[in-house]
Structure formats: structure tokens, C-alpha cells
Amino acid sequence: MSAWREPFLRLNWTDTETRAKGYVVVDRLVGGIATGGTRMRAGCTLGEVEDLASGMSYKTGALNLPVGGAKGGIDFDPFDPQARGVLERFVRAVRPILDDYWVTAEDLGIPQDLLDEVFDEAGLGMSLHAALVRSADPDRTLTRVREAFAVDVEGVPMPDMIGGYGVAEAVGAAAERLGLVPGETRAVVQGFGSMGGSTARYLARGGIRVVGAVDAKGVIFNPGGVDVERLLKARSAYGEIDRSALGPGDRELPVEEWLSVEAEVLVPAAISYAIDADNCEKVNARLIAEAANVPVTADAEQRLLERGIPVIPDFIANAGAVGWAWWTLFGDITPEPMDAFEKLSVEMRRAVGQILEAWEAGTDSPREAARELSQRNLDEFARLYGEASATRTVL
Incomplete structure (x- = not known):
């Protein structure tokens, strides 16, 4: 601990x-x-x-x-x-x-x-x-x-894209670790703002079928996969999707059914404490990646772990924007988007692989393993650069 x-x-x-x-x-x-x-x-x-x-x-x-x-x-x-x-x-x-x-x-x-x-x-x-x-x-x-x-990526500012890309890479690394095949893996994304929308985009591009997109109005469900790009074009500034843009095979479900949609991956990307002790038994997924801040309560997470459902913690899954900003400050990457995407992919997949390896070995929960990893890294940096003295300058 x-x-x-x-x-x-x-x-x-x-x-x-x-x-x-x-x-x-x-x-x-x-x-x-x-x-x-x-x-x-x-x-x-x-x-x-x-x-x-x-x-x-x-x-x-x-x-x-x-x-x-x-x-x-x-x-x-x-x-x-x-x-x-x-x-x-x-x-x-x-x-x-x-x-x-x-x-x-x-x-x-x-x-x-x-x-x-x-x-x-x-x-x-x-x-x-x-x-x-x-x-x-x-x-x-x-x-x-x-x-x-x-910089923008396909017309979207880079800060609004990099976070979701990181979540999608975290999901991809975890899915691979769990033996989930991309073409056969389904996902539900709750929240379709900048974080949820970009997560859905990069999940779909990575071969994971997004079967549910959730906003304040309800669930847009399609077992064959929703058209993510179509829905992104139809969302408001608040992440609400215009239902007139729904495509063939799309149907609407009540918002309270978002946890029970059949999918291997669940990405809560909207509000904190969305999954708690009262509703966590409804979760059908095999994996949860926290794109929002603290969307899963501690007691709900414990119950999910007892069912064999790991939770990739928010401070891992949604860390992409922070990483991108500091890599840019340090001069570790250029302003070119592919530099950021490639570095984030490497760092995210490394971190997720390490925490799930510890969980599978039975030594730690994914969250505790992630905390241990983070503290070890920071303690080593503090040893190298000091705590209070600035020995590494921004280049």
C-alpha cells in the first residue's frame, strides 16, 4: 500500500x-x-x-x-x-x-x-x-x-483531442491484456463532450465497436456500432446529440440503462460518482476506463473487482492532456500532433500494462498498483532533481 x-x-x-x-x-x-x-x-x-x-x-x-x-x-x-x-x-x-x-x-x-x-x-x-x-x-x-x-486535428483543437486519444490507448492496452480482440470488442461511452467524443472517435478508429453513446437525453444504441463521426457532427457545445442525426439501426434507450448495455468496455466520461454502490451491479462490461474524474466510487470499485472487472483509474486514463502539455514545455516533442500521439501511446500502454500485470498477479488492485507506480517514478525524479530545487529546466 x-x-x-x-x-x-x-x-x-x-x-x-x-x-x-x-x-x-x-x-x-x-x-x-x-x-x-x-x-x-x-x-x-x-x-x-x-x-x-x-x-x-x-x-x-x-x-x-x-x-x-x-x-x-x-x-x-x-x-x-x-x-x-x-x-x-x-x-x-x-x-x-x-x-x-x-x-x-x-x-x-x-x-x-x-x-x-x-x-x-x-x-x-x-x-x-x-x-x-x-x-x-x-x-x-x-x-x-x-x-x-x-494546432488542430481535423478541425478540433489539440487539447480537446489528446485526452480522448489517451483514454482510447488505455482501453486498447487493457483490452489486449485481457485477451479482447478489437474487431469483436464493443464499447459504451457515457458523455459525448470533448473527452467522451474524442475517446469514441479513437476507439472506433482502433477497431473497437462503439455500440452506445450516452448524453443527458439518453442512450443511442446500435449493436452494429453507431456512426461516431456522424454523431460528433450533430452534438452541441454541451455534448448533447441531435436525435435527427441518428442513422439506420440506431435506437434510443432511457438514460438509466447506460450501465446495462451489453459491451465489453465501459467509459464513463461525464460526471463524478456516476457508478456507485447502488447501481454498480448493473454493469455488464468486462473493463472500465475512467475518462471523467472519479466516476466510480471506492465501494463500487471494490464490488466490481470482486466480479473480476478492473477499473483503469482516472489519473492514468485521462492523463493525456497533462502529458502533452509538459512534453511540449520540456521540448520532448514537437508541436506536430503525431509526435504527441506516438509518445502518449507508448507511455499509456506501458503504464496500463504494468498496473494490470500487478492486478493479475494478485498483489494490488489496478488503482493501488497505479499509485505505487506513480509514487516510485516521482520518488526517483525527486532523488535525481531534488524536491524543492529546480535542477531540470524547461528547454
């Missing part, structure tokens, strides 16, 4: 104008730096931010990134007219951390363009500031990052 460790830093902040609460948790530093997004939602708590910061450490460690994990959170309604002002004051208040060792990005309730606007107004340039200032050539690094973030 992984030993529990205290976070490097916990910070509480109170906005003087609205009394909104804000939190920063740096789970650990590696080479003097940590990464993790900043979210804003009514009801956000320090405990939530601490859990997410820990998850970021697991995520970076799993993909062999020499970076620690962190997270920021603000307990405030992001749709409130005062939300921007709250975010501005939060960034200014925690600027010493952002200056020195916390690299942040968009998260729930805070889009990236807004975050970069606020950073620029605060004199920090952009949310990647702490990484850029460590670079031997900040201008060259910034140019590389901007080129990479401007």
Missing part, C-alpha cells in the same frame, strides 16, 4: 469583497515545481482541492513527468457577475506561489482564455508562468507552446 504523506503546502484565502473562500494545495514538488488546474464552483472545499492535488501527483508520476501535483479551488459561483473579480484577487493573492513553483491551467468553471487574461493583467503573462521563467530560453519555449496549442 502507498504510504500517506502530508501535502507540501495548504493555503486558505478569503476574498475581502465577497467573502469567497479560495484554496491552494501543493501535494508535492519535484524539481521545485508542481502542476494542476484552478477550478471555481459553489461549494468547493479544501478537502476536494487536496484530493485533486494528490491525483495530479499520481497523474504526472504515471506518465513519467518530473513534476509534482497541485490544485487550486475557489468556492464561488462562476456565473456570478463578480466571479471575474474574485479570480483576479485570488491570483494576485497567491502570486508568490504562481511566481515560484505552481503551474496552473483551466479547470471546472474557469476557461483557459479567462485565466490567461487574468494572469496577464497581474503581470504574470500566462498561467504557464512558473514553467516559462525556469526555461533557459523562455521566448523559444513560449513560441513552441503557442504553436502546439494552436
